Amino acid sequence: MGCNCIKEIPQEIVEHSNTLADFKKTPAMSAKFKDLVFPFKDGKVTTALKTDVKIKCENRKTPKTTSVRFSYCPFCGQKY
Ligand SMILES: [Zn+2]
Structure with missing residues (x-):
C-alpha cells in the first residue's frame, strides 16, 4: 500500500469528533472505513x-x- 490514509483518516475523524x-457524553473511541x-x-x-x-434496470423498481x-x-x- 502506498499511503496510510485508510488508517490515518479514521483516527483524524475520532479526534475531530471528540x-x-x-x-461529549459518548466520546468516540475508534473509527474505520x-x-x-x-x-x-x-x-x-x-x-x-x-x-x-447502483444499476437501474428496465422493469425493475x-x-x-x-x-x-x-x-x-x-x-x-x-x-494502490
Ligand atoms: Zn492516500
Missing part, C-alpha cells in the same frame, strides 16, 4: 477502498448493485 458537543477490500498485489494482501454502484475498487487513494492520489 471536539464536538455531540460526542466501511467499504474496504483486500486485493492481492505482488503476492501480498493490500487494503483499498471500494464504492457501490429496485436497482441492482455492484461495486468497484478505487485504483488510486481518493484522499492523496497515490496508486
Whole structure:
C-alpha cells in the first residue's frame, strides 16, 4: 500500500469528533472505513477502498448493485 490514509483518516475523524458537543457524553473511541477490500498485489494482501454502484434496470423498481475498487487513494492520489 502506498499511503496510510485508510488508517490515518479514521483516527483524524475520532479526534475531530471528540471536539464536538455531540460526542461529549459518548466520546468516540475508534473509527474505520466501511467499504474496504483486500486485493492481492505482488503476492501480498493490500487494503483499498471500494464504492457501490447502483444499476437501474428496465422493469425493475429496485436497482441492482455492484461495486468497484478505487485504483488510486481518493484522499492523496497515490496508486494502490
Ligand atoms: Zn492516500
